Structure formats: C-alpha cells, structure tokens
Amino acid sequence: MTKVWKSFRELLPSSRDYEYLRYSWRADVTAGITVGIVALPLALAFGVSSGVGAEAGLITAIVAGLIAAIFGGSNVQVSGPTGAMVVVLAPIVMQYGIPAVAVVSIMAGVLVLLAGFLKMGRMVSYIPWPVIEGFTAGIGVIIFMQQVPAAVASDGGGNSNAVLAACHAVVSAGWPGALLPVAVVVAVAAIMLILGKVAPKIPGSFIAIVVVTVVATLFSLPLETIGTLPQSLPAPAWPEMDPAMIQALAGPAVAVAALAAIESLLSARVAASMADTGPYNADRELVGQGLASVGAGLFGGMPATGAIARTAVNVRSGARTRMSAIVHALVLLAVVYVASTVVSVIPLAALSGVLMVTAVRMISPEVIRRVTRSSWTDALVFFLTAIITVSVDLVVAVIIGIIAAAFFILRKMSLESGVYREVLPGGEEAGDSRIGLFRLEGALFFGAAERILDQILDYRDLEVVIIRLSEVQLIDTTGAHQLAEVVTTLERRGVTVLIKGVRKEHIHVLGVLGAIRSLRHPNHLFEDLGEAVAHARSHTDRVAS
Template structure:
C-alpha cells in the first residue's frame, strides 16, 4: 500500500467517525437543542413503550432501545438531527421473529443485523436507497400503517394476541374472541386516547397529545379501578450489557431474519435521514456514516436487551420542528427517557396496554397521507400498480418481500417504457434523389438498444430485401448495452452473408469501446465502412450501388 493510498483510506475511515465538527454550532444552538430534545423525548416515551409491547419484546425493551440506540445513533450517525429508536416498521418485522423463535432470539438478531448494517456503511453502500422508487416507499409505508393498526386490535379489545398469526388473521381472531362487555372497557380507553390525541394539536401545536392522553387515561384507570391490563413492573434502570449464548444452529436459523431486519434498518434510517435533510437547514447527511451509526446502535441496543433500531421519521420531524440544530437534541431525548425510567418506573408500570394500543392506532392512521395516495395513484398507471402491489404484499406477506417485489415490478415497467420509447425507423436518404436510391436502406436507431428491444431491431432490419446497402445510424442512440451491441454484430454478419454491404454511422464515443469489444467494428467488411457523418455514408452507399449496377 502506497502512502497516498494509506492517507486516502485513513480519510475514508475518519469520515465515518464522530468529530469536533459535529458540535461546532452548539454554543449558539444549545438552548434550541435542549427544548427540542425534551419535546421529542416526551413524544417518544409512549411510542417506545407501545412499540416494545407490540413487538412482543416488552415495554422495557422498547425503552432500552430508545435510550441506548438513541444515544449511539446520535453520536455516530450521519445526520445532525436524526432521532433513532424503535419504530413501527421494525415492529412489523420483529413480531413474527419473536413469535417464532422466542424473545431470546432478539439479542442475536440485533447483533447480526447491526453488524450487517455496520459493514454496509463501511463498504459505502449508503446511496443504494436512492434506487428504491417513490411508489414502492409509499406502498410499504401504507402497508406498515395497516399492519400496525391491525396489530393493536387484540390489545384494544383486551384479549391476548394470536401467536405468530398474520396481522389480518390476528385482528379477526381478536374480534371473534372478544369477551363482552369486558372488552368495552378497553375500547373506551382506546377511544379516549384517540380523542385526546386528535384534539390536543388543535388547542396548541406543541401540546404532546400522546403523553397527555396516557397521563389522563392512566389516572382514570387507577382512581376508578377500571379492569384493564397494564404494562406491569419495569426495571428502574438499564440492565447490565451481556452477550447472548450463541450456537451454530441458532445462527443458521436466525441469519435470514437478521438480514431482513438489517435491510429494513438501513432503508428506513436512510429515508428518515433524507427527509430530515429536506426539512431542515442543518446541512446534508452522510449516508454511509448513517449506516455505521445505525449498525452500532442496534449492536449496543442488543447488548442491553433492546430491539434493533432505525431512524424514526415522525420523531425526527418533531425534533426539527422543535428547533433542533445539532446532535445534542437527540442525546437529550435519550437522557430524558433514562431519567423517566430511573425516577418513574413504578408510575409507567400502571399505564394500560389499551392506552398504548390507542396511541399506535392514531400513529398508524397519521402515517397514511390521503394526498400522497392520490398523487401516486393519479400519476401513472405503472406507478399505481407498483404502489398497490407493494402495499398488498406488505400486509399479506412481509415488508422485505414487498420491497423486493415492488422494485422488481417497477424495474420491469420502467424497462417496458424504455423499450417503447426506443425504435428503429427507416428514413429517406438526404438531399436530391438519385438513380439507385431504392437500393439503399437508411435506418435510424433511437432511444435505447438493450436486451429488451435488441431482438426487435434484428427482426426489422434483417428482414430487408432487394437492397444492396444498409446504413445504420447510431448517433441518436442514448443507451447501448452488450446485448444490443451483440445484436448489431449479428445483424451485420447476417446482411454481409447475403451480399448486403453494411455501413455504420455515428457511434458515440461513450459507446465506441463497447462496440469494439463486442465486435461491431470487426464485423464490418472494411474499416472505411464506419462513418462519423451521414453525408459521407450516403455518398459511399450511392457509389457502391453505381459500381454494382455497372458491373451487371
């Protein structure tokens, strides 16, 4: 390794690590950061509890994730204002994993997923999220919202959730298995929470509706003695970090679930960081460093008994709108949650599970933007198909499958549109007509010549009869892949075998190396049959026809 390469590698590694520059503005922004941190901490408390319960890991796990992952991601991540912790999308993926493998698998999944995300950041794969189309993102967001809402139906009715069941099936089982009128108490709690959360912003935008709703409902339940299930005992501090027991069989069984969690963590965190950068003036985000930070956050969370973490779009938006400008705000949010756990664990234990279900039901409803759905559905038929397919597969199968299928469908539709925009057109020869012009065929290739349309070009041009010369114009060709170049080579060989001279005009410089490597240039009868201008190609074709006519 040369000294230059070593210095370059060193700069690359340093760019993925925290630095003094992360806090250079803190002297003038600390007040706003403190206010934002406290605000987002209050908003995050009920969500952390609710996501922990909904995943099956427990309320304590949700709090640990918000605290530990919140601090680590804030320090090591690539965004100045990102807030990380447990999220609804992660719950959707974790719930079936925990139901199948047990809570004990959570730490192993978190460690494996965190390591995968960390390696992805080190390998500079952060920009890969830009390849996910907008309809796919909105489709799985809609699907996640539906799943989160349906997952709360059992708690909203005061019945245990069906182990390992699909969200739709679980909701139906809960409705059929509800015990009336006991379930009415839980529904009343949910309705009260929802009403307060909807009314609070109308009183004042800064009123934290979820925390107000939790406090009011908990007080009423405790004072009146309403018979509903509560969170139960919580630890009064963070547990001691421990490494889980691991064996090869367990690792093999959890490898695929961990990869799924890692993919989701990377996608959601980068999307959240991108949204944060678009709504704040705190500077751009570093996608690769964000992956490193989120990977470390999930690893740390797993060691403390928490869940894999991601950037949280809603909490990040609250953070920005509350005045956050540096990483201090996200750190304060985590410290506030730790203080609440240390001081008020017994109070938090009295919160009804139905109240948390109400918070998540309202949160899920707010995830669905009617205006956005109309925009996607009304854009193009292809985008509407991708959007609907992604949403349906998210609800019926799983999120990662939905994203993969959505990307595949979007790619297929994009290639089809690209193929339709490409074409092979026969043109009249330029200038005054001359005797013998009918023996010359001029074809213009435009758009893209790739595997999706190359065969069509071969059929169209190869079917020419009663001509002596074929001119292929490639100057209007925007895209050329190896298949397209190979088809041109095959076409030239086929026409030359029939005694038809082929002239190629206008291969662009960016396509010339590929054309040489695949054999387009060598397939021509003579190197002089490659032209830069159309006039020269036409003149050569006409002279060829005249010579052929004279020889007859």
C-alpha cells in the first residue's frame, strides 16, 4: 500500500516544485511576462483558426496554462492552444459544431489523465525522429494553408482539407479587394522576420500586431476584426452531452488525446534538454495536461498541449521554476479584465500573418537536409508522414510513420543477421569435414530466423553441428521456436547438435520454446568453444571406429 501511495504521490504537486523559487523569482516573473506577451497573439490566432473563436483560445491559454503549470511534470513547460491541435479541431468544428469542442476537450482530457495514472508517459520515446519531424512539417503546411482564407478575406467553401480550402479561397476571393488583407499579412510577416534577425529578444508577433492594429484603426481600414471579447472569465459549466454525442465524438476525442500526449511530452523533453531546470516527470506531465484540457473544456475552451515555441521562449528568458508559466497565465488573465476592448479591434488578417510565419518556422530546411542525407529509408518515413499528415490525418500519419519506420528497422536487422560456417580451431584432424561449426550473428527474430537457420539444414554431409549463439544480440519466441525445429530436424537425420555460448538473457526463451530440450543430451550445451569442438570430434571418432 505504501508503494502504491508513493507512486501516486509522485504525480501530484509538492513543495519541491518551488524549492528554488527564492533564488529565481525575479527571472521567473520576467520570463512569465515575456511569454505572456508572446502567447497573446498566438492564443487569439489559434482560437480563430480552429473555428471556436478568439475567446476560446484566450480562455484555454489562461485556464489550461495555469492548471498545467501547477500539476504538470515539467518545471518550465508552457501550455495552451497550439497549431497541431488546431489542425485536429478544425474538422471537428466543421462536422459537429463549436459546442462539440468543449465535450471533446473534457473527454480527451480524461483519457490523457488516465494515461498518466497508468504510467504511459515514456511511450512517446518509441516515436522515431523522422516521424516526429515529418508530422511537424506536415502540421506547418496545414497551419499555413488554414490561414489563406482569412488572408484573402474569403472562405474555404466548406472543405475540411486545408489545401483544398486554401485553393478555393484564392479562386473565389473578391479581387482586387482581397489585396488589403494580403497586404496586412505581408506587413505582419515582414515585421516579425525583420525583428527576428535584428532584435531576436523582442516579441516580434506582438509588435507586428500592435503596429498593424494601430494603422488599421487610425485609417479606418475595412478589415474584419476579432470582435467583442468578454471582460471577465466565464464561470465553469458542464457542457451538454448525451450518449449519442459521446459515441459520435469518441473517435475525435482519442485523436485529440493522442496528439495532446505526444506534443506535450515532446515539448517537455525539449525543454529539459535546453537548460538545467531539472528533469521532467512524463507521467505527471500527462496528468497535468489531462486536467488542463478538462479545465479548459469546463470554461468553454479547447484542448491544450505543451507548446514547444512558447516553452522555448520561457527557457531562453531565464525561467527556472513553474512560477514563470503561472505568471504567463496571469498576464493573459489581466488582458481579459483590462484590455479586452483593445484586443477586440485586432484584424483577423494580422493573426493569419502571425500563424503563417509560425507555420513556416515549423518547416526547418536544416532538418529536411539532415533527414534526407541520413538514409533513404529515414527520408521516405519523413516524407510519408508529412504527406499523410497534410492529406489524411495527423494521428493516422504518426501511426503509419511508426509502422513504416519499424518495417525498415526490422528489414535492416534482418539483413544484418546471418549465419557463417567457420573453420574448427586448432590443427585439422581426421573427421573435421563431417563437423559443421556455424556462427550466428545479429538477431534471431521473426524477420530473419527461418532464412538464417534454413541455411544450416542445407548441409547434408555432416555428422555433428555446433551452433554458436554468443554473437546473437536478440532471440524472440519465433527465433527460439525455429531453432528448436532445426535441432529436432537435424537430430532426426542422425546429426548430433551442440549449442555453444547461450547468453543468460536467452536461456529462458530457449528453454520455454524447447530449443534446449530438443538436444539429444543435456551435456550438449557448452560455454566454451574448445570443449564443444573436442566433444564433436569425439563423436566423429566413435563413428569412424
């Protein structure tokens, strides 16, 4: 019972979370304010882009950001609405309507919460790097395409695919009137890119939004704006849901939960590698993110995840404890109560410009260059994942990417595994030609076992076979079963089989599957090659006499 409680206690907040706060509180507060300024335009933009509105994006950044900061497993993770989540939510809003988002947020949050309690946090480490970079690049393409309709003041024609919606928007836009929002997008992008080069510490997205909004207001430019925002945080409320709705949204909720878990854990892992701010607890991170999405849903927000870009800004700004992420949420809360009227006049095209630049930055030419130069299989997995992300679905893309990567790894393991006949040690003796010494290398698993071991059966003129297993790195149940079959077949032919060099970690599986039991005598299992060869020669001597 004590062990269970200790395991559960590790998933909850503790005073240790703030043990360094007395030394770092100034840096944490400064970093929190900086991240809050950076997060404001992104929260608004992601809310609008997902279809639930700027208010929902801002609520999510506040509520989810605060809950995840307190309950999450990372000391410097910043959470809120993200571009990847927008990619998943936009089709849900289109198919089920805005009210469904709160329901999905709560359902997905519960699933992520359960994943944390079930200690599934380390599963993200099984996702190969080319798959991660592939779906990141795919997300970047989708986010960019999702902003095209707002950038040209048009609509996507009801297309759930971002590329098709972008094409429809460009064709059906009211030209030349659409040139004005396009000019706003270009201006925002130019300001962000220029500031990123000459003054990288200044939040370029915030400055770009301020400049464009001031100009649009002074000259009364005919641009669509965010519109009225609430001047206070709404009271939490349980969204309406019935069994039919829960059943219909089960699939989307699983997809959202998978994405929330994957992106949050990846972000936390990146944060831990950026600075010495302490390790992160992957299971606790899932608990925190699950509670964050549930909380956001109760306040009318959207599912949240750890945000890699905002987390990176947080770390680079000097954050050392989770207080910085808490301050970030409080800064955004202050915006709701103090500056919602000012925020309401921000042009939607300006938010599109911010997200377009963010999307372009997600597609790293350096990463593409590295992955394509590494190997053709990694390049194929990368592009396959990216294309499926854009054309089908993000979660499907990750699953197919993992399957493809696993296939190529197994193929490589199979090709690098083999069997080699060796010359018997010592001087040649009479009868040695009737002894076959075979060295197995690599992995004796389902992808290679039959091919490898069948080569031993091809030798028909042997009286004794010595199988060396000391160089085998892996033996699965298929390999052990196939080895037992080969031993049985050889013994039926009258061939004595000796096995040499079984590793300790392989004894159990070979014993359970009968490979050792198939030997003619228990003494036919050796640790020393010299002893095995001497025993083999004694067999051929007896036959000769």
